[in-house]
Amino acid sequence: MEQLIQQAQLNCHISDARYAGNYTLCIYLLKMREFYRWEKNIPYGETIGKDEIGRWLVEREQHWDDVEEQDYQNLDFNQQSFNPFESQHINRQITAQQLIYSGGYGMLGKPVFFLAELERVEKVDDYSLYIAGRELARDLAAPPGMTQGQDIYIRRESLQRFIWEKKEESLWHKQSNPLSRALGCYAFEQDAEQALKHMTDAEIETVIQHEIGEIKAGQLLGDSWNEMLNSLPRSQAELMARAARDHLADMITTLPDLIKQKDEARIHFYFANLSSMRKLIFPSLMEAYMQWHEKNNYDHLQTIIEPAYQHWLNICQQIIQIFQQKADLCQPDIEELIKTHYLSL
Secondary structure (H helix, E strand, O other), X not given: OHHHHHHHHHHHHHHHHHHHHHOOHHHHHHHHHHHHHHHOOXXXXXXXXXXXXXXXXXXHHHXXXXXXXXXXXXXXXXXXXXXXXXXXXXXXXXXXXXXXXEEEEOHHHXXXXXXXXXXXXXXXXXXXXXXXXXXXXEOOOOOOEEEEOOEEEEXXXXXXXXXXXXXXXHOOOOOOOHHHHHHHOXXXXXXXXXXXXXXXXXXXXXXXXXHHHHHHHHHHHOHHHHHHXXXXXXXXXXXXXHHHHHHHHHHHHHHHHHHHHOOHHHHHHHHHOOOHHHHHHOHHHHHHHHHHHHHOOOHHHHHHHHHHHHHHHHHHHHHHHHHHHHHHHOHHHHHHHHHOOOOOO
């Protein structure tokens, strides 16, 4: 088992060594700080010493220099050797040991690996849903939810860390906003550990719904979408395209589920985590949220779902058409398409 963990973690280091330079300096340092807390098993709320993390950072970057040119390692288990991207084959071997693994691709084509203790497996429609607990190997990129084919991976520990970071962020800004309202629904002041657990339990459902929405959006758009996205360099066009696709996915499942459940804390947290780009291209979404918040009327949210779904589906389909017509020269036209079609209902 220790060998399996070491092999998976080595692949994580190789991926980080090759792709960490894609982050801005600020994001890089925040991710490294969070990674250090995970690796050293430092409790939430405990201060991280600057000298200690400084030395670790130097050592980690030196280690990356040593492994950057290495090939990704096969994973050995039960006297068999598996390609690290063969997640389904690997999981057939290790789920009986209450372990779960994923090897896939994230933003900008970065390989993302993790190995964790398996909490439970569920079937949701045609999808296999794996809830991961304590993580045994991971890299800098630690998305709370990931989808590969019909398999959905929900990483409880990564989601919990994300929520805790948001709580710490809320201490910097005292004004009332969606984040402060979401956190205010839980008793962080009385028992931070239990509040964090309860909030994580609730937010797992939002992550699941978004991942299902991503699958269904992918079925609507086909392989051409990923081909287009993979061809785009880091650019305004790429950010806009991703935001449009996220809106489409959330109109399919996430927002309808939030409205159905009428879970105020989850609704606040959903809007707290909308990126600046998503707010920019869909101004009516935040307007509907504020109307819901001020009047406690779910109709303001419900009425935007269908027109927004049709709008973002049409925009995403047009993006694909632009790519098919102009290939590497498609960026300006994608930007212009979205800029001239911000959704104000």
